[in-house]
Amino acid sequence: MLAPTTILIAIVAFVMMEPLTAAIHRWVMHGIGEFLHRSHHRPMLQRFEANDWYPVMFAAIVNLGFFAGFNWDGFGVLVPVGIGVTAYGAAYALVHDVYIHGRLNWFANRQVATFDRLAEAHRIHHLYSAAPYGMLAPVVPAALRERAGHTTRNPLVKA
Template identity: 40%
Template sequence: MTALLYLGITLATVAGMEFVAWAAHKYLMHGWLWNWHEDHHRPHHEEDGFFEKNDLFFLVFAIPSAASYIIGLNVDNLFWLTFVGIGISIYGLIYFLIHDVYIHRRFSWFKQLDSKYSRAILRAHGNHHAVTEKDGCESFGLLVVDDKYFGKRSEWQKKEEVSS
């Protein structure tokens, strides 16, 4: 029973992190921490180096994960927090693999991915990056993708008009 509880905590944390990441992206990265995120919305050139200021957010998200591990492993009755840390770490790995590897091609892996879902992720993220300024963006999440991105770009406006 305890193993199932810990698995549930881990999976709930992974799922919940999509919404934490969405909110952080919309309200922090496109808010008062725009100066860290701004370079991610600009073309990246080889002479700029491998890293962007935006990569600092890796550290921001690593802090609650590490704190969950440290507290969970060292404080009586808080062992369950270890599995929150594991969930945050798993989401971080998923985010890295999809965002940095698959979408932005920072490494040459996953070139063969081609499904309706993977194309929808690319379309949503591409639409987000079509705006190079702090305001006016949409699609702040990573894994949860609006239905319109499963269709062709020419169909997006039609779907928005029907739902209005």
């Protein structure tokens, strides 16, 4: 059985991923790493896009943490951290790639109210390449929400 501390560390890691993800999205993906992320803000022409390298890189970092946590004394805390980060990554992929962008066609008829709210926030991000940068708890500036309310354009819908 897992110790309560281990579970708490995994939960804290999961929760802390949202602000970390928002920061990486804002300052890396819309900054120095935009050359990869740019593909995500364009119509998808093939199954994979350059932006797909980001989850590959993030998974590699988490796997290094797992390796250290399982193999080196004093690094064991990285295992529950890695579990929390991996759980966040799975939730992010389900909401972003599967539900919002329909990459696996699992949700052909959107009917999940919470996911629809997240999809609307992401639509606003795609409209203006601006906030919100978070995914599971996005903070949409009121001015952008109002501006987006006056347009029916939806850059998330495949042409």
